[in-house]
Amino acid sequence: MGNDSIKKTLLVTVVLSLICSVLVSAAAVFLKPVQDQNIKLDVQRNILAISGLTSDAKALSVAEVAELYKRIQPRLVDLKTGKFVDEANGLTVDQYDQRVAAKDPKASEALAGSKDIAGIKRQADVAKVYLVEQDGKMQTLILPVHGYGLWSTMYGFLALENNLNTVKGFGFFEQAETPGLGGEVSNPVWKSRWSGKEIYGVDGQVALHVIKGGVDPANPGAMNQIDGLAGATLTANGVSNLIKFWLSDTGFKLFLNNLKAGNA
Numbered sequence: 001m002g003n004d005s006i007k008k009t010l011l012v013t014v015v016l017s018l019i020c021s022v023l024v025s026a027a028a029v030f031l032k033p034v035q036d037q038n039i040k041l042d043v044q045r046n047i048l049a050i051s052g053l054t055s056d057a058k059a060l061s062v063a064e065v066a067e068l069y070k071r072i073q074p075r076l077v078d079l080k081t082g083k084f085v086d087e088a089n090g091l092t093v094d095q096y097d098q099r100v101a102a103k104d105p106k107a108s109e110a111l112a113g114s115k116d117i118a119g120i121k122r123q124a125d126v127a128k129v130y131l132v133e134q135d136g137k138m139q140t141l142i143l144p145v146h147g148y149g150l151w152s153t154m155y156g157f158l159a160l161e162n163n164l165n166t167v168k169g170f171g172f173f174e175q176a177e178t179p180g181l182g183g184e185v186s187n188p189v190w191k192s193r194w195s196g197k198e199i200y201g202v203d204g205q206v207a208l209h210v211i212k213g214g215v216d217p218a219n220p221g222a223m224n225q226i227d228g229l230a231g232a233t234l235t236a237n238g239v240s241n242l243i244k245f246w247l248s249d250t251g252f253k254l255f256l257n258n259l260k261a262g263n264a
Contacts, residue, residue: 043173044069050159050169051132051140072142073131080125082254083264088126098124098144099155118245119148119238127252130157138162141259143252147242149235152176154185154242160199164256167208170194182235190227198223199247206247209240 044065049057053068060068074093078085088096089107101107101124108122130142139162146155156172171191177183184190193215201207207224212233215225229236245251258264 041065044072046171046173047072047130047142047157050142050157050171051130052159052168053132071132071134073133075129075131077127077129077252077255077264078125079123079127079251079255082252082256082258085126093128096126096128098126098128101126115250116245118146118242120146120153120245123250129252129255140168143246145242145246145251147238147245149175149177149185149238150182150232151178154238158243158246164260165199167194167197167199177235178232182229182232184229184232185235185239190229193227196223197226199243206244206253208243208247210236212236 041062045057045060048054048060048065048068051072053071054060057065076085076088076093076096077083078088086092088101089104102120102122107126108124110122111120127144129144131138132140132142141160141162141164143158143160144155145158146153148154152175154172154175154177156170156175158167159169160166161168169191172185175183175185177185197208199206199208201221201224207221208226209224210226210228212228214227215222219225226239247253247256255264
């Protein structure tokens with residue numbers, strides 16, 4: 001075949017495409033363990049940052065993260081009973097992935113309408129929480145939370161003091177909201193404003209929410225309010241909705257009540 005023939009051109013194109021496909025596939029398979037390890041490390045850094053065990057988790061080496069993370073105890077919680085369980089669907093706490101479980105009809109519940117105020121569509125039956133203990137007593141409880149903003153599902157952690165009502169830390173480790181607007185949910189200054197706030201009102205219902213504008217400290221409800229995000233009302237509403245979802249009866253409230261009563 002001549003170099004300029006259509007058949008040879010197509011043959012070269014197909015061969016190159018196959019070679020490139022094989023190389024890309026091989027690279028993906030070869031690098032997957034490294035990618036999985038990096039994802040795990042990033043999650044651990046975020047948990048450590050929220051826990052208050054370090055002021056700069058990003059600056060820690062891999063070895064330092066591993067050493068400090070020994071103080072974190074992951075546990076599985078059955079959201080329907082509000083109690084700790086040793087495994088979920090035959091998986092131990094180290095094997096369990098809540099996001100994977102949420103996609104499995106046998107391990108999750110479909111949500112719709114007013115029940116799905118967080119916009120997550122499916123909720124895993126079992127959640128993985130994290131305890132920070134000292135001298136056998138829980139100092140901090142870290143809860144995984146997620147919900148839809150304007151453009152994306154935002155995944156984060158909410159850390160509570162041992163009274164299980166006061167926020168110790170809050171932050172998203174994955175979100176794709178508009179940079180400079182909704183993306184400000186990842187701004188350290190905004191995240192710091194959650195510390196010391198209270199989840200529940202005097203009626204026992206979730207009262208913590210993001211408002212429009214700034215919080216007036218003189219306002220009687222200031223302890224349940226977070227400064228708004230300028231130009232990002234829908235993202236702010238998404239944050240309020242996910243907090244209400246995960247801290248109410250649809251989420252961790254039964255577990256928190258059991259924990260307070262010593263029945264978890």
